[in-house]
Amino acid sequence: MTSPAAGKQNAGKLTLSRALNEGLRKAMENDPKVLVMGEDVGRLGGVFRVTDGLQKDFGEDRVIDTPLAESGIVGTAIGLALRGYRPVCEIQFDGFVFPAFDQIVSQLAKMSYRSAGHVRLPVVVRIPFGGGIGAVEHHSESPEALFAHIAGLRVVACGDPADGYAMIQQAISCDDPVIFFEPKRRYWDKTDVDLAGGVAAALPIDTARTLVTGTDVTLLCYGPMVRTCVEAAVAAQEEGKSIEVIDLRSLSPLDTETIFASVRKTGRCVVVHEAAVTGGIGGEIAARVSQECFYHLEAPVLRAGGYTTPYPPSRIEDHYLPDLDRVLDVVDRAFGY
């Protein structure tokens, strides 16, 4: 078993928030067409400080504090992209992306198709997502499945600082619209980030990453659940269970090749996300795995995730969110077949 937590030095350790900031900075340096826009991204540097210092260094024309309206943010970003810019929009919290839903679903996602490929919209929509930070309503949502159902969008989630640093740059240089989910409760997690190394060498943005190799069960996760699942694998190993942990990274398109290969090897699969299980991405994965690995599965694909409720008040959110114990519990159930 290899764990990414192994062999780290303190040197070059960055928080996810800072790593994303460095990634944005690099992208802006490399390409004058890259813009950052959203609410409070300027002087404040964003409520999570992901855009900290960028306005100071790149000016108000490249780092734009917008009026307070999400449809306007995405809609004008589309216009800027039509003019040759590469806007990176920040949606302040997951729950506030819905006013922009129409622009994302009916315009951003479809313009390339509508124009028979004459128009590409290299727009990135950054969304801090997920719970676990003790917030009030609308600040802990996990709406990624809603976007993964929409053809024309790429939907990705980063899981740690090193990946955040590379993936945000890849998203910006991608000619397709990318919905970029950032696990907000992991913003202050630190890992090594190689700022010197180019992103050319980094894993492609649409490829899943096997974080822990194992033989008994495949654990699929992304975003905030990556750390939880790696911890679960460590804990399970003590009980003699060998879990393979895969960070999906790209939720649309899915890297089914990596997923199927793993499940064919382990014979068991558990999908974990914070989003409600009902209607979540786990369903899509379960359906595909069940079909493609039908003769390999020793247990049905199981899912761990939020319940079929609105996100609850924060004092009980720990019961809503899958944690180490809940993940292990579902893994145990997979062994019960």
Add this chain to the structure above:
Amino acid sequence: MTSPAAGKQNAGKLTLSRALNEGLRKAMENDPKVLVMGEDVGRLGGVFRVTDGLQKDFGEDRVIDTPLAESGIVGTAIGLALRGYRPVCEIQFDGFVFPAFDQIVSQLAKMSYRSAGHVRLPVVVRIPFGGGIGAVEHHSESPEALFAHIAGLRVVACGDPADGYAMIQQAISCDDPVIFFEPKRRYWDKTDVDLAGGVAAALPIDTARTLVTGTDVTLLCYGPMVRTCVEAAVAAQEEGKSIEVIDLRSLSPLDTETIFASVRKTGRCVVVHEAAVTGGIGGEIAARVSQECFYHLEAPVLRAGGYTTPYPPSRIEDHYLPDLDRVLDVVDRAFGY
């Protein structure tokens, strides 16, 4: 095998559009708090004539031609519901519900929870959905999975006139918000509708309906695919295959009891919808069926539906939409395991 097409008389035959109209009329007669609102629902009677004549009979205060803005329609409907009304909103076409997405997802769905049950929002959002009518972009979408992922909403789809007539009344009398999908290409299909019989005797709105009983494979469908699947069952019978067709009717919550019972009997399951397979409701169903019927399944749950593309230009939509042949093709594949 019993088919609903059997034993019909011409007397009492109504189109789906007309049956919904009669259902709305009945609901408005029974309860003065019921309102109808939307774009062009008044004098025009809606672009599909579902609200035909209602403004004439119930006045402009109960049948409201609204300004052209979907967020405003749903948002003011919420306010009217807070004041004790029961608004039925019409969204003119599926593709135009997205400007209202925020009001639906963050307000309509969550108000009961937010208020600890002090507030109920008996709002119905009617959405003509699906393709097959040769329309331009945005007029053929099937966005139901996006709503089925949202706790607090009920999501239903009617499949024929008799059901439409009863279900719209049930939706209106339900104290929860209901997203009510109407298969637009079936608006002009006719069946018997018993206008005299009360809806009390009708099948509950959250219950699936077995339209054709069969033994070899369970075919799950809803909305526009109901007719297609019944036709497929008839065709398959000629080839000696016995298909059980279930009209799901309620997409959230799902009537899993009926589904599981059928699949445990047949051992095979195919889900059919017009919406893109990727991220569609079929995934959720496949995941649940795979888990709950694991030892009964002789083949993986298969899905027939739209491709992972935006809805294509209408001249090739017949290739995008599952039809009789595609459904039978997938059924065949289910027998191939």
Add this chain to the structure above:
Amino acid sequence: MAVKAAGQAASPSRSHDEPPPTPQLIQLLTPEGERAEHPDYPLDLTPDEIKALYRDLILVRRIDFEAIALQRQGELGIWASLLGQEAAQVGSGRALGPRDMAFPTYREHGVAWCRGLDPAKLLELFRGVSHGGWDPKAHNFHLYTIVIGAQTLHATGYAMGIQRDGALGEDGEAAIVYFGDGATSQGDVNEAFIWASVTNAPVVFFCQNNQWAISEPLDRQTRIPLYHRARGFGFPGIRVDGNDVFACLAVTRQAMQAAREGQGPTLIEAFTYRMGAHTTTDDPTRYRLSAELESWKLKDPIERVKQYLIRSGMAQESFFTGVSAEADEVGIRIRKACLEMPDPDPLSMFDHIYAEPSGLLEEERAQLAAYLSSFVSEEAAR
């Protein structure tokens, strides 16, 4: 029942603000074909320029007629007629420079014509052969946008791009965006007003107030004249006679030049009338009176130019027959183009969704290909 009628004005004593002035309509050519002057909008056109405008008007009306006929014959799925709105579209369309960018709705066939887009491309969309599919950069004419109001934000963002490119100034660039009276109720349109105002973006909001949003009359969208909306956002709003091609040209020219020179946005309300049905599937007799239509017939945008040309002696009968013949030719040409339009290859469904190929889509494409060829082989086997 105490619901007050819409459009009822607030009692003046409550308005702590001067009441809006009575609507002023900029007009440079009367319905009778007489030239009018307006101090703010001097307009000098050569006879050739006026004839060119007339030709545009005739040709776009002819294109529209042909498309309606094609729809009736089952060759198009639907058509949104511009009948009655030719002057608003040609006047504004001809006010644009080649480097300006226009963002249309689904009804701007006249603007498309002025930008040089082949009308056959429009037919493709309404036939169901494509969702548009043209290159917006080829003629600086964006794709048709069907979701009401969405394009106003695109235009505003594009205009912010013009600012960032440093392309302002006397020779600068600007964007123009078209939308209807109904669209003014959409959140997006109002957000576009805010963005444009706050960023002082070089964008002209061109609202064709054709009095109807499908079956809904104007009073469902506003209780004051639409051009006053701009006052609430802090930029100028102007109402122009939308059936007067001269006035539409002059007003749009000025607003575009102001935008190019960094003076920010303008809202133009072109006061006009939708003479036909909303689209070919609509039946306006269900919701509006023919008297209204009759009264607007007297304000026809083409007839007044013809009268002016005749009275001023600028054009002879031969000119009119020439244009008419040219219109016939255009009609024949686009009809032919329409009838010859092949259905798309079903497998093209999977094209152009992403810049990079996607494994899943390639798989689905292969699936559909195999499925389709299974029929071919079945048929071959017979």
Add this chain to the structure above:
Amino acid sequence: MAVKAAGQAASPSRSHDEPPPTPQLIQLLTPEGERAEHPDYPLDLTPDEIKALYRDLILVRRIDFEAIALQRQGELGIWASLLGQEAAQVGSGRALGPRDMAFPTYREHGVAWCRGLDPAKLLELFRGVSHGGWDPKAHNFHLYTIVIGAQTLHATGYAMGIQRDGALGEDGEAAIVYFGDGATSQGDVNEAFIWASVTNAPVVFFCQNNQWAISEPLDRQTRIPLYHRARGFGFPGIRVDGNDVFACLAVTRQAMQAAREGQGPTLIEAFTYRMGAHTTTDDPTRYRLSAELESWKLKDPIERVKQYLIRSGMAQESFFTGVSAEADEVGIRIRKACLEMPDPDPLSMFDHIYAEPSGLLEEERAQLAAYLSSFVSEEAAR
């Protein structure tokens, strides 16, 4: 780089409309505590009424302080302070009749107080014990709405319900909706303006312009005074000194009565200042200058009432100490209530989602219950 600064006015020659008048601020009590008169807003208050307003102001400020302290001590997850906005909230809140309905944002603790809602209910929300959970009908005070602007449509719809109930007239009802300067940029707010205007709905739009939307100054949302926005929609807009409780009371009273009597909507811009951080997690030193804050301190909404009460001899020292003591009591009471607030039962997560029980939710509830009790039994086994 040619991007023009925001807020730049359009050149007057382009404005085909009279320029907006210089902003007028309705004020009935100066920062120095002197009574001013305004012809349109006569206001006769008894000494007891003025003292009651003073008490409200002190108490709501005290509730706010206590909540900030509780947050600092980890008892609340977050708190949105109303510091500086007490007059706007108390003045407007006290202008409401019991049957009027108020729709707040997340910052209307002063309005909540005026409506009679127990402040402990507010703490529940910010503690994370509930999402609000009060009954809006109990005090005609709707739930806090966090999604910016969404509630403006709810208020407008509610007002349409008032019309339909025939509840207009001298004794009629009206709705009032609160929102901030930032919120005016949201599509929803502008759609609410349109709906209210077109339907002439009895709703008052009460915008607390506290100059900031988190870190964004007003000029990111508008380039003209916000109350002028209403001009674009055809109903009156008024700017009132939001730190003047008398003026806020008088202006809101009049607008509410006009709404009740069927005269339609009004936009009130209460010109005020957010003295504290946006919320307890915000750090305003990152984006604004302390000089601005200092200048607004001189306009404190409470101090001026105190000065007025003292100078006019309406209140003695004993009154002020009495109110202060009462404030301490309220502080202690809500602190105690907060500390005693139990965490919700985890299984309550499944309550109140639907009116009717759902099989799936009951299953999930049972699953969680079993899961939780597995820990209990594990522990018991040890």
